[in-house]
Amino acid sequence: xxxxxxxxxxxxxxxxxxxxxxxxxxxxxxxxxxxxxxxxxxxxxxxxxxxxxxxxxxxxxxxxxxxxxxxxxxxxxxxxxxxxxxxxxxxxxxxxxxxxxxxxxxxxxxxxxxxxxxxxxxxxxxxxxxxxxxxxxxxxxxxxxxxxxxxxxxxxxxxxxxxxxxxxxxxxxxxxxxxxxxxxxxxxxxxxxxxxxxxxxxxxxxxxxxxxxxxxxxxxxxxxxxxxxxxxxxxxxxxxxxxxxxxxxxxxxxxxxxxxxxxxxxxxxxxxxxxxxxxxxxxxxxxxxxxxxxxxxxxxxxxxxxxxxxxxxxxxxxxxxxxxxxxxxxxxxxxxxxxxxxxxxxxxxxxxxxxxxxxxxxxxxxxxxxxxxxxxxxxxxxxxxxxxxxxxxxxxxxxxxxxxxxxxxxxxxxxxxxxxxxxxxxxxxxxxx
Amino acid sequence: xxxxxxxxxxxxxxxxxxxxxxxxxxxxxxxxxxxxxxxxxxxxxxxxxxxxxxxxxxxxxxxxxxxxxxxxxxxxxxxxxxxxxxxxxxxxxxxxxxxxxxxxxxxxxxxxxxxxxxxxxxxxxxxxxxxxxxxxxxxxxxxxxxxxxxxxxxxxxxxxxxxxxxxxxxxxxxxxxxxxxxxxxxxxxxxxxxxxxxxxxxxxxxxxxxxxxxxxxxxxxxx
Numbered sequence: 001x002x003x004x005x006x007x008x009x010x011x012x013x014x015x016x017x018x019x020x021x022x023x024x025x026x027x028x029x030x031x032x033x034x035x036x037x038x039x040x041x042x043x044x045x046x047x048x049x050x051x052x053x054x055x056x057x058x059x060x061x062x063x064x065x066x067x068x069x070x071x072x073x074x075x076x077x078x079x080x081x082x083x084x085x086x087x088x089x090x091x092x093x094x095x096x097x098x099x100x101x102x103x104x105x106x107x108x109x110x111x112x113x114x115x116x117x118x119x120x121x122x123x124x125x126x127x128x129x130x131x132x133x134x135x136x137x138x139x140x141x142x143x144x145x146x147x148x149x150x151x152x153x154x155x156x157x158x159x160x161x162x163x164x165x166x167x168x169x170x171x172x173x174x175x176x177x178x179x180x181x182x183x184x185x186x187x188x189x190x191x192x193x194x195x196x197x198x199x200x201x202x203x204x205x206x207x208x209x210x211x212x213x214x215x216x217x218x219x220x221x222x223x224x225x226x227x228x229x230x231x232x233x234x235x236x237x238x239x240x241x242x243x244x245x246x247x248x249x250x251x252x253x254x255x256x257x258x259x260x261x262x263x264x265x266x267x268x269x270x271x272x273x274x275x276x277x278x279x280x281x282x283x284x285x286x287x288x289x290x291x292x293x294x295x296x297x298x299x300x301x302x303x304x305x306x307x308x309x310x311x312x313x314x315x316x317x318x319x320x321x322x323x324x325x326x327x328x329x330x331x332x333x334x335x336x337x338x339x340x341x342x343x344x345x346x347x348x349x350x351x352x353x354x355x356x357x358x359x360x361x362x363x364x365x366x367x368x369x370x371x372x373x374x375x376x377x378x379x380x381x382x383x384x385x386x387x388x389x390x391x392x393x394x395x396x397x398x399x400x401x402x403x404x405x406x407x408x409x410x411x412x413x414x415x416x417x418x419x420x421x422x423x424x425x426x427x428x429x430x431x432x433x
Numbered sequence: 434x435x436x437x438x439x440x441x442x443x444x445x446x447x448x449x450x451x452x453x454x455x456x457x458x459x460x461x462x463x464x465x466x467x468x469x470x471x472x473x474x475x476x477x478x479x480x481x482x483x484x485x486x487x488x489x490x491x492x493x494x495x496x497x498x499x500x501x502x503x504x505x506x507x508x509x510x511x512x513x514x515x516x517x518x519x520x521x522x523x524x525x526x527x528x529x530x531x532x533x534x535x536x537x538x539x540x541x542x543x544x545x546x547x548x549x550x551x552x553x554x555x556x557x558x559x560x561x562x563x564x565x566x567x568x569x570x571x572x573x574x575x576x577x578x579x580x581x582x583x584x585x586x587x588x589x590x591x592x593x594x595x596x597x598x599x600x601x602x603x604x605x606x607x608x609x610x611x612x613x614x615x616x617x618x619x620x621x622x623x624x625x626x627x628x629x630x631x632x633x634x635x636x637x638x639x640x641x642x643x644x645x646x647x648x649x650x651x652x653x654x655x656x
Contacts, residue, residue, distance in 0.1 A: 004544050005545075007550070008544070012532075015532050015533075333528075334531075337528045337529075338541065340522060340528065341516065341589065342517025342518070343513060343517070343541075343544075344510040345509065345510060346510070425490060425509075427484040427489035428490075430528065
């Protein structure tokens with residue numbers, strides 16, 4: 001019987017070439033359209049991730065300077081100078097070791113992030129943050145505001161680990177270099193100078209710059225753009241630690257005032273911020289690359305796009321299924337005749353199933369081939385003007401879902417009307433058609 | 434036991450909530466080799482009665498027994514099986530499948546019954562040739578004359594060698610000469626006792642050919 005059904009299905013499809021072609025073409029166009037649309041959406045997601053990765057997956061954590069020192073008594077201040085933290089400060093100072101590192105020139109100098117005063121953090125925290133699952137990298141950074149006693153100039157010095165990825169996103173990277181050479185791990189005694197600071201002070205590559213009585217050579221001029229940490233002068237962490245120690249009451253002991261962080265990727269950026277905030281406790285602050293984590297806004301858009309695509313897919317599939325439905329309804333009379341000459345319902349259902357499956361599978365596979373051909377032959381990224389490879393958008397799982405969806409819709413569209421039709425008594429069906 | 438027993442059969446339709454009685458208390462029997470002509474004016478329920486006998490329609494009351502099987506108690510699939518094996522129907526408007534050739538229309542009756550394709554085609558070709566359509570096997574119904582279409586419909590019924598043929602105006606749409614040809618094909622099978630036939634006609638069928646006649650009038654069958 002199966003052979004008869006398959007043979008008859010083939011004959012039926014062959015005999016109604018136009019109808020068969022229309023149904024198969026409908027599925028092919030729908031599947032091809034969905035595959036191309038899905039690939040473009042996946043590609044846009046890849047591009048979004050690249051964009052966010054360059055603009056919004058980095059941030060800095062720090063503790064704002066404690067404002068209670070002025071309220072301490074002479075005795076408490078004396079103890080503080082010896083490293084004994086007053087009871088009133090302990091609650092706020094859980095992660096802070098900064099109160100006993102008072103700058104020599106407390107009115108003009110101090111640990112800062114840009115214009116804000118900060119407390120100090122232990123380097124152990126950097127390790128803890130780096131160990132968080134959603135964090136790609138964390139790096140200790142010192143940023144200290146100096147006053148040049150000769151010229152009374154105020155400027156900020158940053159001490160960094162040049163090897164760290166989090167530094168290149170949060171502070172500066174070799175690509176920011178305008179002139180000279182970027183720092184390396186062995187650039188002791190050399191500094192990078194921000195283009196604005198260099199212009200104001202007539203500094204060029206090779207110039208000498210004196211900081212806290214120590215002379216540094218300008219290795220390069222940089223323009224680091226809009227980054228969370230933007231010192232006027234950048235040097236190696238160890239160099240910064242050394243010159244800062246000249247300007248504070250007690251030397252730094254495995255401490256930094258900023259932790260530069262990069263989250264694993266754009267999609268987890270928001271959660272990474274929350275994890276760091278939870279680890280830091282207290283009144284820690286986060287300074288992000290964007291005023292609002294871009295991943296959140298783009299994540300919302302991505303969901304909307306997928307919802308839209310689902311809507312389009314359902315509409316397109318219904319359109320194809322409508323053709324299939326109409327072709328079955330057209331054959332109501334034929335089904336009634338077949339019942340009248342002795343075919344039972346099971347045979348008619350199997351017959352229709354065979355035809356529907358053949359058309360929807362053939363159409364879907366043709367659509368898959370056409371869709372892939374377009375994706376492989378047409379440079380979609382060039383057309384969109386985006387400089388990113390299409391890698392990752394040819395997703396076999398997604399294609400399988402699209403084909404399965406099309407075949408299921410086709411089978412339903414073929415079987416539902418035939419189930420309705422065969423429920424009628426043959427005489428009724430023959431009389432009404 | 435008769436080949437067919439019809440006992441107190443009634444049929445009504447419901448239209449817009451109103452019962453429309455077609456006929457009631459119809460009772461008769463048919464024996465093998467018998468040709469029963471049921472005559473009556475249009476709308477008296479002749480076609481409906483044939484549909485009831487062929488299991489295409491359900492009775493409103495009464496009982497029909499065919500070959501010792503109470504067909505009024507059978508399911509839809511059992512009725513389909515009965516039509517496939519024991520009862521052949523010739524419809525007034527032929528009811529050929531328009532997209533299938535004459536050969537395919539006839540072959541369809543033999544499909545899904547475990548008969549090989551070659552045997553199906555051989556039997557269908559033989560009966561169509563016997564009915565004078567040997568050169569029109571691959572023509573679609575629309576490419577055939579009305580008489581030829583009627584002969585395809587008859588071939589579709591005879592290919593199965595049914596025990597009973599139900600024919601609704603079998604010669605209604607053909608010229609007298611063709612009608613004679615058709616009847617000469619059907620009658621020998623009946624006279625040989627291989628099959629029985631019930632013909633519904635509103636006057637175009639020659640009553641002299643029937644072994645018995647009945648008329649359907651005012652909702653009653655008069656034998």
